[in-house]
Amino acid sequence: MKTKIIDGKLIASKVKDEIKAEVAVMIKNCEDTPHLAAIIVGEDPASQTYVASKEKAARSVGITSSIYKYPADTTEEDLLNAIDFINNDDEINGLIVQLPLPDHINVNKVIEHINPNKDVDGFHPLNVGKMVIGQPSYVSATPAGIMELLKRYQIETEGKHCVVLGRSNIVGSPVSILMSKKTNPGNSTVTICHSKTKDMESITRQADILICAIGVPNFVKADMVKEGAVVIDVGMHRIPADNEKGYKITGDVDFEDVKQKATFITPVPGGVGPMTIAMILKNTLLAHKKEYYS
Numbered sequence: 676m677k678t679k680i681i682d683g684k685l686i687a688s689k690v691k692d693e694i695k696a697e698v699a700v701m702i703k704n705c706e707d708t709p710h711l712a713a714i715i716v717g718e719d720p721a722s723q724t725y726v727a728s729k730e731k732a733a734r735s736v737g738i739t740s741s742i743y744k745y746p747a748d749t750t751e752e753d754l755l756n757a758i759d760f761i762n763n764d765d766e767i768n769g770l771i772v773q774l775p776l777p778d779h780i781n782v783n784k785v786i787e788h789i790n791p792n793k794d795v796d797g798f799h800p801l802n803v804g805k806m807v808i809g810q811p812s813y814v815s816a817t818p819a820g821i822m823e824l825l826k827r828y829q830i831e832t833e834g835k836h837c838v839v840l841g842r843s844n845i846v847g848s849p850v851s852i853l854m855s856k857k858t859n860p861g862n863s864t865v866t867i868c869h870s871k872t873k874d875m876e877s878i879t880r881q882a883d884i885l886i887c888a889i890g891v892p893n894f895v896k897a898d899m900v901k902e903g904a905v906v907i908d909v910g911m912h913r914i915p916a917d918n919e920k921g922y923k924i925t926g927d928v929d930f931e932d933v934k935q936k937a938t939f940i941t942p943v944p945g946g947v948g949p950m951t952i953a954m955i956l957k958n959t960l961l962a963h964k965k966e967y968y969s
């Protein structure tokens with residue numbers, strides 16, 4: 676089987692180059708340029724790293740980036756006021772509130788407080804609802820990144836059986852809806868598997884396209900995959916390893932095992948991960964232009 680490794684780093688850099696070119700034209704014409712704001716509450720190291728890489732990526736394409744850092748004991752009211760402040764700032768086009776938030780803050784209340792027109796994470800119920808009924812909206816970055824990879828690798832999805840492992844609000848649910856839409860990529864027959872699914876292997880073995888967002892390292896083995904399937908791995912886990920760093924990054928898919936059976940497969944790292952940040956930037960550019968994901 677000739678397996679193609681989907682190069683998410685390469686596609687993400689193409690998406691970023693396209694954004695950079697559009698922003699360069701705005702600069703040349705002395706127009707306003709896009710501005711992304713990120714709010715981070717507390718000291719979660721993964722969140723700090725994630726927000727720092729978003730800022731670096733934004734700057735690399737000419738998007739202005741502002742980070743608002745708040746201590747872990749910030750009250751919900753203070754956070755909502757900070758969101759109001761950014762909602763009302765006409766110079767800021769996109770706002771993300773980095774998750775997870777401390778336990779004393781109601782995450783749904785926070786997301787619903789973000790102006791849907793600045794919700795470049797696509798988490799606001801209005802954007803989620805519009806995405807479901809096929810209206811212009813902001814689509815959350817990881818599902819949008821997966822669709823972009825399928826599109827740019829010209830992977831046929833119409834009439835295919837797409838099996839999605841995981842039903843999270845951020846990945847599993849939205850990507851299963853996008854794959855079922857009358858679009859290209861899309862038009863697939865979609866099955867969602869989750870923790871209560873019986874005999875999951877018998878379902879995954881029917882998948883022409885298998886999207887893995889289940890959150891368990893190396894969960895998907897070769898015997899769960901159909902010969903010739905397209906395998907998209909959304910997982911990202913740090914597991915102990917016998918190397919200098921003492922750890923390695925792995926996905927939900929046992930890559931070396933599954934690789935021989937797949938026609939296309941995303942690696943971890945370097946697959947879906949880099950696309951997430953690229954799509955946040957794309958959503959910010961769209962928000963600046965008052966356009967939506969399509």
Ligand code: GUN
Pocket residue numbers: 771772773774775796816817951
């Ligand atoms: N935490 C983990 N992933 C994400 C994301 O895509 N957006 C936000 N806001 N927080 C996250």
